[in-house]
Amino acid sequence: MRNSNSWRKPVIIVGIALAVVLAAAGGVLLGNDYRFTQTAVQIPTPDGQLDGVLTMPRTDSPRGLVVMVHGDSAVDATQDGLYSPWFEGAADAGFATLSWSKPGVGGSTGDWLDQSMDDRAAEVSVAIDWALGQTGIPTERIILWGASQAGWVMPKVVATRDDIDGVVAAGTAINWLTQGRFNLLADLDHENATEAARAQAVAESDAVRGLLDRGASYEEYREITTDDPPMTAARWAFVARNMHADATADLRASAVREIPILLLIGEHDRNVDVDETERVYRDVFGSALSVRRVDSAHSLARPVVEDSALVGALIGTVWPRALLAPGVIDAYTDYLRAID
Template identity: 60%
Template sequence: MRKKIRRVVAATAGLALALGLLLAVGNEYRFEEERVSVPVPGGSLEAVVAHPEGTTRGLVVLVHGDGPVDATYDGLYRPWFEAAADAGFATLSWSKPGVGGSTGNWLRQDMDERAAEVSHVLDWASAQPGLATGTVVLWGASQAGWVLPKVVRSRPDVDAVVAVSPAVNWLRQGRFNLLAELDHDGAAAPARREAVEVSDRTRELLESGADHDRYLARTTDPEPLDADRWGFALRNFRSDATADLQASADRHVPVLLTLGTEDRNVDVAETGSTYRRILGDDVTVARFRAAHSMARPVVEDSDALGLLTGTFWPRALLAPGVLDTYRDFLEGVAPG
């Protein structure tokens, strides 16, 4: 028995050592991360700058999607930082208002205010002697699809855009997501009808401008939105990127549009066709067998596998080719 215990202890220790070595190697990145504070009207944003190890030829400014996201997305953005660094680009990313050390509340912003926030960050960056802002690339995911073209149309200093899984229309995106999730879960007909009825009622209440109390009194959603989230929806549910894309198209800024064939959040067929129709030859569409986050579908659908992969080898979370395509695009961006 004692020999068996010793073997188990030795095996456990060996596994711990192996995992420790894997963690050290998997999370050792080719950039230097600096924490900074970016002043904005009414407060400041807690931010990080990921500097390349060699010569810096430009700056990527990262625009988050939905949710209370910090500057590194709990470390999940670092593989993107590294790919940019390999192309000679620093990356600037900040915690959303009310997250970490950033002041404010992201749920009280509309898309115009989010775009103004990006513009303030760009102004700050251009005044920093340690940042190479001669070439500026905007990187934005998901909800940032309603922010990026607003910034591009108003800022002549944006030289390129990377749009990751953006939607076009808020309401259509919500309905697509609902139906895709019901299909994925194999929902029976009664459950589907109930979910669609809840969605339709929510849309009616949004279009009528219902306050949170009226929403709570009228909704049949078993998990109703809290006051802040309902306010956020009221401010933004009419969002549609089409007009801003059309206005930004006049600048002929190169755009890399990355889409996942397994995306259940966004109708990538609509997004792809809309971007191609409006931006023409200025957009490069790259499709991957990936989920909405550009993650491999297997890790997106397994919390345990996603946690293990994100902890010990976060680069492997993303679908094959995603980071290489991103790096190659940055290497081809012409100086501003």
């Protein structure tokens, strides 16, 4: 899956500069005062450790734990602070949240680009088992929250465990290859590409897929690609390892658990064919599924946030709750409150 957090770095870089200016001017960033407490945690794994954060609600009787499963790219435990509205939404429903930096990010050991989707699912289970062994972490109810690429991870976890009580899927896809083609064509449409440019982009995409199908070397990819910048060798290996991912069978295996599923969909998602995702999820989960469509891009942020780094930076600095589309966090909190 292509990087669904492409807007994140410029937003943060510009946002930091703006925060410094506002702080120097004596501005009080009330929008960054959240209704939760947060502590750093270290989760031991067979390969080292994962550095994470545990967010707790400000209540004496927390009801359960949300376990965050990231999408693509090198994401840290808080996604540079952009997870805070999600943390707060869970806390308002009485849920703690556990999140960690991907392997190789921050203090987490390893390299997330060395992982398969099965590896990622195993990592999530390690984190859940760790939480179950800790005093003070409310694990009476365990909910998986996952974005984008997590759609190929969470069903594997649910299918192999009997202690998952719900799933929140945000902008998840079904098939890696068809998702990539959808993303390519949607971006070309968004850019008003000419027919010649479209034909060239599709032809190159087909050529790259052909190289991947026959296990070609990274050097062969570099000889034909016009990507600027091109994939790194590590990214090439990651894609080759995961390109045949398809969530359908794992979704069907997970449906046996009959737990409530919330699917959050952005109406302006150019990364994922959300109509396909909703169709498959409805077929698999039936009445266990709730779907909420919002006026957002793939990340569930307001479209203007993804289209303008400056606007995103201003909102992210002064009132980060407003980065996400209206209704997103309300739907999330309502879902958690309804969990028995």
